Amino acid sequence: xxxxKMILGxxxxxxxxxxxxxxxxxxxxxxPAEMARLETAMWRDYYDKRYGALFYHLYESTRTQFGxxxxxxxxxxxxAAEAARTFQPTRSRREADAALPALVAYYRNFAPAxxxxxxxxxxxxxxxxxxxxxxxxxxxxxxxxxxxxxxxxTYGRAADDSGIRQFGIARAEAMAFRDARGEAxxxxxxxxxxxxxxxxxxxxxxxxxx
Numbered sequence: 001x002x003x004x005k006m007i008l009g010x011x012x013x014x015x016x017x018x019x020x021x022x023x024x025x026x027x028x029x030x031x032p033a034e035m036a037r038l039e040t041a042m043w044r045d046y047y048d049k050r051y052g053a054l055f056y057h058l059y060e061s062t063r064t065q066f067g068x069x070x071x072x073x074x075x076x077x078x079x080a081a082e083a084a085r086t087f088q089p090t091r092s093r094r095e096a097d098a099a100l101p102a103l104v105a106y107y108r109n110f111a112p113a114x115x116x117x118x119x120x121x122x123x124x125x126x127x128x129x130x131x132x133x134x135x136x137x138x139x140x141x142x143x144x145x146x147x148x149x150x151x152x153x154t155y156g157r158a159a160d161d162s163g164i165r166q167f168g169i170a171r172a173e174a175m176a177f178r179d180a181r182g183e184a185x186x187x188x189x190x191x192x193x194x195x196x197x198x199x200x201x202x203x204x205x206x207x208x209x210x
Contacts, residue, residue, distance in 0.1 A: 025072065025113035027154065028208050030065040032201035038065070040194040043178060046084055055081040066113050079106040093132050103127050107154075115208075116156030126150045134175060144172030155208045163207025170200035 038061040045054035058077035062068050068076060083102035090096040103124035111120055126149050133143035148168025152159040159165075174196035181189050 025066050025068040026115075027066055027110070027113045028115060028205075029067060030201070030205070032205050033198050035061065035065055035201045036194050036197035039197050040190055043175075043193070044190065046088070047178075049088070051081060051085055054084060068113065072109065076106060076109045079103075079109055087128075087131055096128060096132050099131075100124055100128055110154070114154050114156070118153045118156070123150055123153050126153070130172075134179065140172035140176035141169050144169035147171055151204065157208065161207060163203050167200050167204040167207065170196060170203065174200065 038057055041057045042054055042061075045051070045057060055077050058080045059073050062076045063070065063073040079102050083099045083106055086102060087096055087099040090098065104121055107120035107123045107127075111118065126146055130143040130146040130150075133146065145165065145168055148165045149159050151157070151167060152161060152164050155164070157164050174193050177189070177196070178185065178193055
């Protein structure tokens, strides 16, 4: 009995250590195709209100694409899922501001993997700006520039970097296509979105690798 308890205790300690040991997380090491697959899955989760699946895909992307520890990935995924869940039922920017604390927590958890220090509160505000802009009939090229500003901030690049700007607009156009399809969206449409996101993330990867 004692030996069994020792084995179980040791196993639990090893699992706990594995979860909390810091990793060298890096926002620049993602695979564009896998990021596109995971983001497409997250969009589907969000619109179907499958928050458990959304949390899982957020965790998977943080863990596998950026190299966070399991515990760190849980923190990042929780704050991101909470921001999305809080924002979804809102109908005005005033109401949408309720999602801001979770977005600040998300960027604060994400910040250690960024190549440079950045203002997490500014990143959170910009993120919420483009979330809301999608609901206000703002053209995707316009809110795409806000997406580009977020990327520029977190990767320490110039806001007018052509690759960063192209990434933001391409991602926004994929979102606009999804919004235009609405309830009529098909699996083929989702595959098109995944391909569009793949191109966007390849552009981003090339830009931040320079």
